[in-house]
Amino acid sequence: MSTGTGAAEVPEVGGPATQGPGAVESTHAHGLRERKKLATREELSRAALRLAMERGLDNVLVEDIAAAAEVSPRTFNNYFATKYEAICALGVERAAQIGDTLRRRPPEEGLWQAIAAAVVTHYESGHFCDPAAMASLKMVLTSPQLRGEHQRIVTTMREALAAAIAERLAAAGAACAEVDLALRAEVLAAAVIATAQVAVRRWFVVRPATALRPLLEDALAQLQAALRAP
Amino acid sequence: MSTGTGAAEVPEVGGPATQGPGAVESTHAHGLRERKKLATREELSRAALRLAMERGLDNVLVEDIAAAAEVSPRTFNNYFATKYEAICALGVERAAQIGDTLRRRPPEEGLWQAIAAAVVTHYESGHFCDPAAMASLKMVLTSPQLRGEHQRIVTTMREALAAAIAERLAAAGAACAEVDLALRAEVLAAAVIATAQVAVRRWFVVRPATALRPLLEDALAQLQAALRAP
């Protein structure tokens, strides 16, 4: 095993909060049972996000979400501990995909190039263009009660990206095995994700309909420049 | 106004949640009133942290905290919206000091050197050595309910550090005014703080009583190395 992914083997530092039926134990679609579980979970999550956007975060009750998903209020809590968790569940799932986005970059591409491209692609392929996603982003960034869940999204992104970076480092740089590859991957992922967050926040505070992409590219360029030329 | 601090002028992206008497409107100690407010706030915060450490996070009620601070349970909610906010309030205050820690570095020191030294100093001067702080750190890192508040601590650190970095950039690098200094400061601060978090997390998951400092220095070195030599 040696190093592994360097992310998922720690004793639960930022794990989820629910353990009930909502726990996704395997991507394998065992049977009708698993599919129904996933469907209910997604139904609840979508309903939560939709209602929160329509009425405002404080004007939606767990009861409403459960009703919209056509399950009992008690069942809601079998899947999610809080309505905030339900609202951000889709975001967490999406965040986990950034690793594959990096893995899809051509192998001959430089590491930094690949990472930057993956991040840009991830944020663009996301629904970061339509005003609906803009509003949901605003909600997540402003509401104090969603801060913890947003942090969970970011953590997921960081871990997924770190895992993919570690693979790429291991594949390309078996030569310089002196440094701790896992550490380097984690640091790199953390720095890039943090930079992306800066870009998103700045994009959010300057209302103008300027695209996110240039801000993202600028910020990433600044990261590289700042560390290279003190 | 032009650039300002680049952190505190945005329309509340990650602001606090309480607006009552607990709001610290100015550092100016106007009179007995302000001092008493601060005292009560600190009393509540200390009691919250102490009780949470003694009994465990779930075995402490807001009623207990209020009793320990000798105020009404209702008064507690005038200062803090949740007990988690109270527990982390001291951490937030401390996080805000990292800016001054950087400002105290000698001006002739290089920017990167100064930042790294400031971060190391901040984490060392903190109570990150005694086992009590270790336990509180564990609590903050593990409990899902404290994640949001921990995020607030990190955000505060990032903003404070970014402000100080911006000053240093403005003071030293008036020559290359082409780049957006505020952006560079924010990106740099975000990357460094994120890296520090990686170090702290790794230090936390590897039980051994190894000091935090070398891990921190390693991680920061990796950050610089990773961006300089792809």
Added chain:
DNA sequence: CCGCTTCTTGCGTGTCACGCAATTTTGCGT
């Protein structure tokens, strides 16, 4: 068709955030 596992549901309970209004405390001008 049967038994086992797993999910759903209803109910009860303890905790919590917060609006509201009465009461007390504090600051300050005179």
Added chain:
DNA sequence: ACGCAAAATTGCGTGACACGCAAGAAGCGG
């Protein structure tokens, strides 16, 4: 020193919520 206005503390009530528990229902293997 006195009294008034501003502000903080407190008690009460309410709506919401997380979760344990146990009974019922539904998938699933033999």
